[in-house]
Structure formats: C-alpha cells, structure tokens
Amino acid sequence: MRVKQFYGEKESGFGADHALRVVPAKPMIETPAAGQAVGRRVAISGFGYPGDTVTGAWADALDRPLGSAVVQENSTWSFWVELEGSAGERRLVAQQGFDGYPSGWSGERPIVLRSDPPTFTAPQPGQWVPARPVFEGTVRPGAPLELVAWYNADEVLAPDVPNTGSGDWQTESEQDLPWGAGWAMARQTDGDGGPVSDWGDSDRFEVLPPEGSPGS
Numbered sequence: 001m002r003v004k005q006f007y008g009e010k011e012s013g014f015g016a017d018h019a020l021r022v023v024p025a026k027p028m029i030e031t032p033a034a035g036q037a038v039g040r041r042v043a044i045s046g047f048g049y050p051g052d053t054v055t056g057a058w059a060d061a062l063d064r065p066l067g068s069a070v071v072q073e074n075s076t077w078s079f080w081v082e083l084e085g086s087a088g089e090r091r092l093v094a095q096q097g098f099d100g101y102p103s104g105w106s107g108e109r110p111i112v113l114r115s116d117p118p119t120f121t122a123p124q125p126g127q128w129v130p131a132r133p134v135f136e137g138t139v140r141p142g143a144p145l146e147l148v149a150w151y152n153a154d155e156v157l158a159p160d161v162p163n164t165g166s167g168d169w170q171t172e173s174e175q176d177l178p179w180g181a182g183w184a185m186a187r188q189t190d191g192d193g194g195p196v197s198d199w200g201d202s203d204r205f206e207v208l209p210p211e212g213s214p215g216s
Contacts, residue, residue, distance in 0.1 A: 024103040027054045027077070027096040037112040038083070039198040044092065045078035047071075052098045056081065059091040059108045071096070087115035087196075115140050117200030118169065118186040125203035131176040133205065135184060141167045143188040143196045149175075150183035150201065157184060179209040 002014040027048040032038050044056050048071040055068040056079070069079040083090075091108040118139035123129050135147060135158075145161035148154070155175070163169035173184075182205050188197040 024049055024052050024096040024098050024101065026103045026106045027052075027071075027094045029056075029092060029094050029106055029109045032092070032109070032111045034110055035112065037114055037195050039114050040083050040116070041080065042083060043078055043080050044094075045076065046094060047075050048077050048096050049098075050075055052096045054094050054096050056092060056094045057105075058085070059093045059105075062093070062105065066092075083113055085113065087113050089113075114195060115188065115197040117198040118145055118188065119200055120184070120186070120202040123202070123205035126206065128206045128208055129182075130208055131179070131210070132173045133177065133182075133207070134170065134172045135186070135202065136168070136170045137186065137200070138167050139163050139169055139186075139188060139200075140197070141165050143190060145169055145171075145186050146189050147171060147173070147184055147186045149177070150185050153185065153199075160189075161186075177207045179207045181205075182207045 001018045004012045004014045028046045029044065030046040031044065032042060044067065048054050050071050050073050052071045053068055054071060054077045056066045057064060067079040067081040069077040071077045089110060090113050091110050093105045093108055095105050096103040118137050120135065120137040122136040123133055139145060141163060145163060146156060147158040147161060148156050157173040157175055158171040161169055161171040184202045185199045187195055187199045190196055
C-alpha cells in the first residue's frame with residue numbers, strides 16, 4: 001500500500017511501499033446455539049467466505065483442531081465432530097483461512113457438553129421379562145436418571161431414578177410394556193427434565209404376553 005497527502009490543491013508524491021497482509025474475515029458459528037446441550041457427536045456449522053476453509057477448536061485448546069470444512073458457494077459450512085473431554089460448559093471458536101492466511105478466531109460460543117450415556121446390565125439380551133421389568137445399569141454418580149420407552153421418549157417408564165455413589169442404578173418400570181420385543185432408553189437429567197447425558201439404549205429383551213392371550 002502507498003499513501004500521499006493533499007494540502008489545498010497541492011498533493012505530494014506517494015510515500016514508500018508499505019507491505020501488509022490481508023487475511024479473511026472471521027467466520028460466524030450458527031450451531032450449536034449458545035448454551036445448547038450437545039452430545040459427543042455434534043454438527044458444527046455457520047457462515048463464511050466461499051472457498052475458504054473453516055476450522056473449529058475449543059477456546060482453551062486452539063492448537064488442537066476439532067474439525068474443518070470448506071465454505072460452500074452459498075457461504076455456509078458444516079462438519080461433524082466427535083467431542084472429547086470432561087462434560088460441562090465448554091466454549092467453541094472458529095477460524096477461517098485461505099492459501100495459508102488465517103483469520104482471527106471468532107467470538108466464543110458457550111455450549112454444554114453432555115456426559116456419557118448410562119449403560120444397561122439388565123435385562124440381558126433376549127431375556128424374557130414381565131410386563132413391568134426391572135432395569136439395572138451403571139452411570140456417572142450424581143444426577144438422577146430418566147427411563148423411557150425406546151419407541152417414544154415422551155413415554156416415561158421411570159422418572160428421577162437415583163444412582164448410588166458407585167454409579168449403580170436399578171428401577172422397575174412404572175408402566176406395562178407391550179408384549180414381544182422390547183427396548184428402553186435412559187439418560188441422566190438435572191432433576192427438572194433437562195438432559196445431562198446422552199441417551200443410552202438397552203439390549204433387546206422379550207416381554208412375556210399376558211396370561212390367556214395368544215402365545216401365552
């Protein structure tokens with residue numbers, strides 16, 4: 001870049017060349033939304049300049065990229081990533097680059113990383129169980145669990161299931177399950193229905209038909 005100055009109708013010559021480097025603008029993160037609770041596998045997306053490459057990272061670990069994507073012609077970018085690290089509040093940032101020239105990092109996007117899902121140890125795979133089976137498993141100690149039907153998460157089989165200091169949990173379904181093949185899902189909650197962990201799936205089990213019904 002060269003500059004010159006004006007005084008009235010007079011102007012100076014250009015000064016010496018001044019070298020500078022033009023870098024891309026900072027990208028914008030659209031999802032996850034600020035404060036959103038996300039699982040370990042999540043899509044990060046936003047807007048940038050077509051042809052540039054956007055890279056995501058945790059704000060406290062800029063040297064360890066989470067993933068990257070090329071900005072499309074419609075100015076959008078998106079990539080899937082398997083998030084690691086401890087559960088809780090984390091902060092995402094993104095950087096845009098082209099031909100070796102990186103932008104600054106975007107503003108921090110706070111999100112809540114959910115903990116790993118509960119596991120099931122009972123019923124065993126293929127086990128025949130009554131209409132109200134007993135479920136058991138392990139989970140991170142602390143927050144209670146919510147047990148729901150696999151075909152409809154709004155059908156709660158057992159709310160606020162406590163777990164011990166060792167992380168063991170056990171509960172009996174509060175509703176009759178339809179006979180035949182069955183599954184269940186469980187996740188930890190904050191006690192008010194807010195998710196703390198991802199959903200964990202049970203193995204397939206078999207619910208005994210009621211007495212007197214066909215097949216009993």
